[in-house]
Structures are given as structure tokens and as C-alpha cells.
Amino acid sequence: MGQINLPANLLDRLKRAEAQITQLWKNVGLSSATIAAGGLTLLNNAYLKMLGASNNEIVYIGPDGLGNQVVRIRDAAGNIIFGSVSAGGASQRVAINPNPAGSARIEFYDDGNTTDRVSLSLNGGNFVQQREVQATSSINGGKVSFYNGLTYFGHQTASLDTYLRFNNSGEIALRGKWTQDNSEFNETAVFVGNYDLGSAATGASVSWGPTMATRMSLVTDIFLSGGTVTSHNIDAISQTGFGVRWSPSSTVRVMYHGLRINQAW
Secondary structure, X not given: OOOOOOOHHHHHHHHXXXXXXXXXXXXXXXXXXXXXXXXXXXXXXXXXXXXXXXXXXXXEEEEOOOOOEEEEEEOXXXXXEEEOOOOOOOXXXXXXXXXXXXXXXXXXXXXXXXXXXXXXXXXXXXXXXXXXXXXXXXXXXEEEEEEOOEXXXXXXXXXXXXXXXXXXXXXXXXXXXXXXXXXXXOOOOEEEEEEEOOOOEEEEEEEOOOOOOOOEEXXXXXXXXXXXXXXXXXXXXXXXXXXXXXXXXXXXXXXXXXXXXXXXX
């Protein structure tokens, strides 16, 4: 077979191409890449993943096995330190700073409620957690607020605002109203009510409803419209209720409130 002579410039071009291919292989997976303009677009549910030295997942952005788009960031031990919800339904999600121009905010959504959400927000050094209407962000339920010098635990809607408030002076304020004759459970802390007699009498027995778990410290008063009660006293108290007597015999209203204390019967 005869010798084939190649032009010197062709050999040089082959050498340069080989060097470029070698450099390309070095760049793939080993060196950094910088996109000076434009962007990176992933098509057809492709994903972005970062792996550690032991092939462990560090960052993942893309679809999960259920078809949801998720984000996961893990620490060195493999624990998720930031992640989007990937289960529970299409509407269960967490939004972090949905309005980049607004205050720092996290919003929680759930399939069980399509009108309300729960939000955590920071504004001017104040922290507020509340249930709110999705469409208007107006409060519609439970609320916990930590302001400068004031702390609120309450329930608020468009028509009411009830809360327990603390301040830096050690003062406690309570806004709202007590449930009357609350018989839901035997650990009621405060029991408030009144009892109207239908005819004249000198005494009455009142039931708590449930059998109270611990002793009740009770205060009573007797209201008589158009007359005077000269004396009255509690003559019996137990886990199930109490008795009260008064003089003279009258058609009265027995008013009472009791505090449940940590003392056995």
C-alpha cells in the first residue's frame, strides 16, 4: 500500500480539534460553567440535581414520583433542611415570600380549606401568625401576635376580637365573655352561670354538669328584684354541684362563678 501524504495544515487542525475535545471532556462534570446572558431551560419534566462526594443528594429541583414539582435541600447528614410539600394533594403547599416586594411571609395552604390559609409574617419587628381569608388576607380565626411590648393570643373575625394580652409591665388583659354553665369537660378552669327560680324558695341546688376533677372555689350572690335578701350562704359543695340558701323566701336569681383549684375533693 502506498503512503498517503496529508497537508501539514490538516494535521495541525486535527491536533487542535483533539485538544478542544479533551478540554471539553475536562469541562463536563469537573469545572464550573458561567452563563453570562440568557438562561437554562429544562424541558419535558427534566430535573436539576446536585450530588455530594458519596453520590448523596444535596439539592433536587424537579418532579417527584407523584407528579408534583418539588424542591429539596439537604444537610450533610441527609436531613431535609428546606423542602416543598410533595404529598397531601395538589392544593397543599407552602409559599415563602410570595410577594418579593412585601414583608417577610410564609403561607400554608391545605386541601381541606379552599378559602382560608395560615400565615406567618414579620413586619417592623412584629411577628404575627393568623388564619386568614386567601382572597383578602383579612384575619378569620386564631391569631398569635408578638409586638414590641405586647403579646396577644386570640380569635378574631370581621365582627369580633377576643384575646388574652400581656405587656412589659406584667399586666394581663382579657377581652371577650365567659361561656355560661360550661359543661363540656370536667377540667373547666372557670365556671360561670346563673340560675332563676320559678317560685319563692329559701334554697336551691345547682349542678356543674360534669363531675369536676378537682375542688371548685365558689363565689355566689343572690339577686332579688324589688326586694332585699338579708342573708345567703353556700350550704353544700361537691364534685357534681353546690347548694345555696337565702332569707327571706323569695323568687330570686342565683349568680355564681367558680375557679377550679389544684386540690382534691
